[in-house]
Amino acid sequence: MVATDSSDQSEENRGQIADQSGVAPATSSGRRASAGVPKARVTIGFRAHVAADELVRAAFGRLRQPPTAEQFRRIATETQRAAEVFQSKGWFDDPGSFHAKPPPLLDPIIRPSRAAGMRVERLKFPSGWKPPTGVPGRQRWMQYQENSLGRATVMRHKAGGRPWVVCIHGTGQGADTDVRSFRVRHLYAELGCNVLLVILPLHGPREAPKSAEARFPTLDVLDNVNGIAQAAWDVRRLLGWIRTQDPAGIGLLGVSLGGYVAALVAGLEEEPLQSVLPIIPATDFPRLFVEQSPPALRELMMPFMQESRQLHSVVSPLSFTPSTPVHARAIVGGLADKLIDPVDQVAPLWEHWDRPEILWYPGGHLGHVVHGDVYSFIDRKLKSAGLSTV
Numbered sequence: 001m002v003a004t005d006s007s008d009q010s011e012e013n014r015g016q017i018a019d020q021s022g023v024a025p026a027t028s029s030g031r032r033a034s035a036g037v038p039k040a041r042v043t044i045g046f047r048a049h050v051a052a053d054e055l056v057r058a059a060f061g062r063l064r065q066p067p068t069a070e071q072f073r074r075i076a077t078e079t080q081r082a083a084e085v086f087q088s089k090g091w092f093d094d095p096g097s098f099h100a101k102p103p104p105l106l107d108p109i110i111r112p113s114r115a116a117g118m119r120v121e122r123l124k125f126p127s128g129w130k131p132p133t134g135v136p137g138r139q140r141w142m143q144y145q146e147n148s149l150g151r152a153t154v155m156r157h158k159a160g161g162r163p164w165v166v167c168i169h170g171t172g173q174g175a176d177t178d179v180r181s182f183r184v185r186h187l188y189a190e191l192g193c194n195v196l197l198v199i200l201p202l203h204g205p206r207e208a209p210k211s212a213e214a215r216f217p218t219l220d221v222l223d224n225v226n227g228i229a230q231a232a233w234d235v236r237r238l239l240g241w242i243r244t245q246d247p248a249g250i251g252l253l254g255v256s257l258g259g260y261v262a263a264l265v266a267g268l269e270e271e272p273l274q275s276v277l278p279i280i281p282a283t284d285f286p287r288l289f290v291e292q293s294p295p296a297l298r299e300l301m302m303p304f305m306q307e308s309r310q311l312h313s314v315v316s317p318l319s320f321t322p323s324t325p326v327h328a329r330a331i332v333g334g335l336a337d338k339l340i341d342p343v344d345q346v347a348p349l350w351e352h353w354d355r356p357e358i359l360w361y362p363g364g365h366l367g368h369v370v371h372g373d374v375y376s377f378i379d380r381k382l383k384s385a386g387l388s389t390v
Contacts, residue, residue, distance in 0.1 A: 035347040036355075040335035040362050066297055067219055076304040078136040079221045083307035085135055086314060095314040099268050102233050103128065105241040110154070116179035118188075121154040123196075129233040137222030144208040147201050150234040155184055156194035160246035163274070163387040164194045168235065168258030171217060174204030182253065183375065191382060192389030194247075196238060200261065201230045217257060219289055219301070221308045228285075228315040231261045232268060239269065251275035251387045253378065256340060256365065257282060260317060263349055266329070267320025275385035276324050277378060279332040280340050280365055283349045285312050291341065318352050329356035330381045332374055339365040357381075 032039065067075060091098040108125040127150040131138040142148075153176075156162070167182040178197050179185070187193045199206055201216055208214035216227030235252075242250055250273050254262030259281025266276040282288055286308045290298055301308070313319055322329065331353070333346035340346065342360070350358050359377045382388055 031343055035343040036350065037333070037342045037347055038335070038360055066293075069300070071220075072300045075220055079304040079307045079311065081136045082222055083310050086311060089132070091314050092310055095316075095319045096268070098132075098314045099229065099232065102237045102240065105237040108241060115153055115176040116184075118155060118179060118185060121156070123152045123154050125150045125237070127230060127234055128237075129230040131222075131226050135222070137226065141223060141226045144202065144212060144214050146208055147206045147230075149206065150237065151199040151205055152238055153179070153197040153199070154195070155188045156245075157192070161248050162192060162194045162389065163248045163251065164196060164242050164245070165251045165253060165382065165387060166196045166198060166235070166238065166242070168198045168252070168254035168261050169200065169203070170256030170258050172203070174199045174206070181255075190390065191379070191387070193382075193387060196242065198235055198238060198258075200257065201227045201234070217285060221304065221311060224285060225311050225315055228261070228264065232264045232315070235261060235265045236269065239265070249274035249386050251277070251382055251385060253277050253279065254281065255279045263317035264315065264320065266322040266324050267317050270323055272324045273328065274387055275328050275330070275381055276322065277330045277332070277381055278349065279374070280334050280337055281331070281346060281349060282340050283316070283318055283345050287344055288340070291344070292339070318348060322353070326354050326356050328385055329353050331356065331358040332377065333358060333360050334364050335360050335362050336364040
């Protein structure tokens with residue numbers, strides 16, 4: 001387990017990571033060293049984490065059918081046309097101008113319910129986000145009717161003045177199992193926080209019918225960009241609602257896809273948050289899709305890869321600097337992660353964020369849910385930010 005804390009390092013050596021975890025790198029030692037990622041001890045447990053991640057990658061490959069050749073031609077045409085629109089609107093030069101400030105969320109529909117043995121509230125509201133007029137794929141995205149409602153699950157104490165923790169799930173989640181994976185009972189009962197679980201676009205009850213073949217994340221470039229943009233919009237609306245609930249402070253946790261969204265939201269919000277903590281976050285979807293696709297699929301992506309990178313840059317956390325100060329930022333990365341590469345995905349955010357405290361745990365993408373040190377790190381960061389009543 002390796003953690004670095006920029007708060008007690010000098011400016012010139014801030015972020016240098018002391019290697020305490022072993023001698024055998026999981027990938028090229030030079031590649032990791034140049035990115036500031038420590039080596040990892042290749043133990044039986046480490047190999048088990050790698051094997052688990054590989055099984056998940058294989059399962060995703062079987063369950064998620066790639067676009068057909070005809071669909072790829074449509075994606076290529078849309079992507080190239082969209083790049084022209086984005087260029088003409090100035091969004092490549094000023095990504096912030098693409099993201100309008102969401103209107104206040106004043107009267108969400110709130111109903112009592114239960115989840116994972118806990119009393120909760122189900123919150124829903126009209127998202128209100130639409131792709132900009134003139135952008136290819138706009139009508140298709142707006143046809144995903146189930147996705148037009150923003151949703152969240154809330155656990156809150158009766159008394160006001162409590163800290164809030166907003167949790168953003170990863171790909172394929174958005175169900176009541178998020179209550180357990182985010183340790184909501186612990187955050188609520190032991191740390192004394194109010195907790196809000198976001199449900200991302202095209203997940204859980206927002207999922208489109210199977211006939212629509214709509215997914216997020218997706219190789220369909222415009223749908224992926226739209227999903228990211230709407231996710232950030234919805235979270236920002238929910239943050240605005242929380243600020244009307246007499247919060248003692250707000251923290252943002254996100255896992256994998258949720259880590260990407262949390263980092264993007266932190267970059268878009270004008271008002272600083274008390275804590276932002278992406279866990280095993282993706283940061284570069286075009287690269288991620290290439291790395292996780294077989295050679296034949298990569299070939300089909302190449303004709304529009306440059307435009308895809310340009311479009312994704314407008315919704316990338318690496319295009320924005322958070323108003324949340326460095327000491328309130330933190331990151332968790334997995335040294336054995338085979339889904340979110342620690343060098344290509346996690347390290348760039350760490351660098352872009354001016355090297356805040358980062359915890360590298362010797363596990364894979366799924367390993368954070370069983371790693372006690374990860375939970376201890378999260379608790380420590382929340383408490384140090386004042387997001388606890390104990």
